[in-house]
Amino acid sequence: MSSIGFSKHGKTSELAKNSVAYPHGFDARNNIVIKVHAAAVNPVDKALLSGDLKMVFPVATFPHVISYDVAGVVEEADLEGKFSVGQPVFARLFGSPKDGKKTPWYRGAMAEYCVADTSNVVLKPENLSFEEAASIPLVGMTALQVLKASGLKEGDSIFISGGAGGVGTMAIQLAKHVFKASRVVTTASKGEKEKLCKSLGADVVVDYKTSNFVEVYGGTNADKFDVCFDTTGESLQMSSIVNDGGRIVTIAGMATLEELRRIGGTAWILKLFVKRKAKRKEHKAAQSVNADWNYLFLSPSHADLSTLASHLKSGAIKPVLDGVWDFHSEDDNDGWKGAFNRSFSGRAMGKCVVKIV
Numbered sequence: 001m002s003s004i005g006f007s008k009h010g011k012t013s014e015l016a017k018n019s020v021a022y023p024h025g026f027d028a029r030n031n032i033v034i035k036v037h038a039a040a041v042n043p044v045d046k047a048l049l050s051g052d053l054k055m056v057f058p059v060a061t062f063p064h065v066i067s068y069d070v071a072g073v074v075e076e077a078d079l080e081g082k083f084s085v086g087q088p089v090f091a092r093l094f095g096s097p098k099d100g101k102k103t104p105w106y107r108g109a110m111a112e113y114c115v116a117d118t119s120n121v122v123l124k125p126e127n128l129s130f131e132e133a134a135s136i137p138l139v140g141m142t143a144l145q146v147l148k149a150s151g152l153k154e155g156d157s158i159f160i161s162g163g164a165g166g167v168g169t170m171a172i173q174l175a176k177h178v179f180k181a182s183r184v185v186t187t188a189s190k191g192e193k194e195k196l197c198k199s200l201g202a203d204v205v206v207d208y209k210t211s212n213f214v215e216v217y218g219g220t221n222a223d224k225f226d227v228c229f230d231t232t233g234e235s236l237q238m239s240s241i242v243n244d245g246g247r248i249v250t251i252a253g254m255a256t257l258e259e260l261r262r263i264g265g266t267a268w269i270l271k272l273f274v275k276r277k278a279k280r281k282e283h284k285a286a287q288s289v290n291a292d293w294n295y296l297f298l299s300p301s302h303a304d305l306s307t308l309a310s311h312l313k314s315g316a317i318k319p320v321l322d323g324v325w326d327f328h329s330e331d332d333n334d335g336w337k338g339a340f341n342r343s344f345s346g347r348a349m350g351k352c353v354v355k356i357v
């Protein structure tokens with residue numbers, strides 16, 4: 001079957017269409033095979049491809065099929081009978097490439113078929129296309145888990161950096177329409193990205209190219225925020241705009257050693273390069289204004305993906321697609337390469353999705 005992946009670490013040009021074996025012999029006790037209709041691209045795919053994540057997620061076998069986000073139809077069901085053949089589903093593929101030897105069918109989503117752990121597969125909301133559904137799992141669960149970890153509650157104010165990105169577009173909608181934040185402020189560039197953020201529920205959009213959010217909200221009499229959600233690596237500056245007793249949560253930049261350990265990073269060498277939370281300047285800056293700072297890694301969660309499915313079904317939140325590209329075309333713009341070029345440029349507005357069926 002056809003797949004997209006890489007045979008060695010490097011730039012986007014290392015990505016290629018490869019023929020890989022159909023997953024005959026997958027462990028059907030707790031897995032299903034999905035006939036993939038659509039898969040989405042995320043910044044983590046770029047990091048995995050480049051080798052930046054080698055210490056935490058070493059790739060076990062090449063070519064490694066890329067992408068964590070999938071929507072499709074159950075091709076082969078699990079023995080427990082949680083799913084049946086023909087059901088439309090979506091999932092954030094579970095496991096890491098280093099599990100390859102233990103679970104030989106762990107591979108990415110960008111292929112005609114993939115294997116998914118049933119603990120992380122949810123029925124696709126009927127009102128979503130497969131392309132829309134594939135855009136949700138990684139960014140939706142990340143946004144939801146950060147908002148839960150931040151303790152955001154009805155009536156709170158929140159600052160979200162990078163509102164037009166995959167995570168930002170989910171975070172604005174969830175904060176405003178699900179957590180019922182009273183004030184949602186975000187950063188985005190002027191024009192279509194600013195308009196998009198407002199349409200999703202942002203009360204104020206700060207044009208990050210012409211103004212600095214610390215200058216706008218950092219003064220002693222400024223209206224600061226109960227929660228700051230950092231998707232752009234600016235959590236140090238957020239200690240100037242967070243309320244006394246507030247919380248800053250970041251998903252960008254360098255993780256803490258504690259968080260890397262929590263998600264399974266065991267390499268001793270991590271200790272040489274990664275600081276504990278207590279030693280991080282972001283933590284110290286937040287502490288100095290009586291606020292809390294944390295780094296969060298997404299943890300795949302059936303409960304959280306189900307929650308997102310119900311919010312998508314009710315229309316409380318909606319998918320935001322930058323575009324859809326064709327798996328079967330090698331054209332640099334319209335074909336699958338276009339989705340990676342656009343996502344990896346860091347300029348996408350919402351998600352870049354590849355349509356397979």
Ligand SMILES: NC(=O)c1ccc[n+]([C@@H]2O[C@H](COP(=O)([O-])OP(=O)(O)OC[C@H]3O[C@@H](n4cnc5c(N)ncnc54)[C@H](OP(=O)(O)O)[C@@H]3O)[C@@H](O)[C@H]2O)c1
Pocket residue numbers: 042043044138139142161162163164165166167168187188189193208231232250251252253296297298343346347348349350
């Ligand atoms: N820890 C985790 O588990 C986890 C999970 C998901 C994502 N992440 C990380 O979170 C970050 C965001 O992910 P994403 O999927 O949302 O990325 P993305 O979709 O690629 O974000 C692209 C968007 O960010 C905007 N942007 C870039 N720099 C900005 C800035 N300084 N201020 C405001 N907007 C800015 C861009 O707009 P312009 O074109 O106008 O610049 C573009 O619209 C990435 O670093 C990713 O690796 C971490």
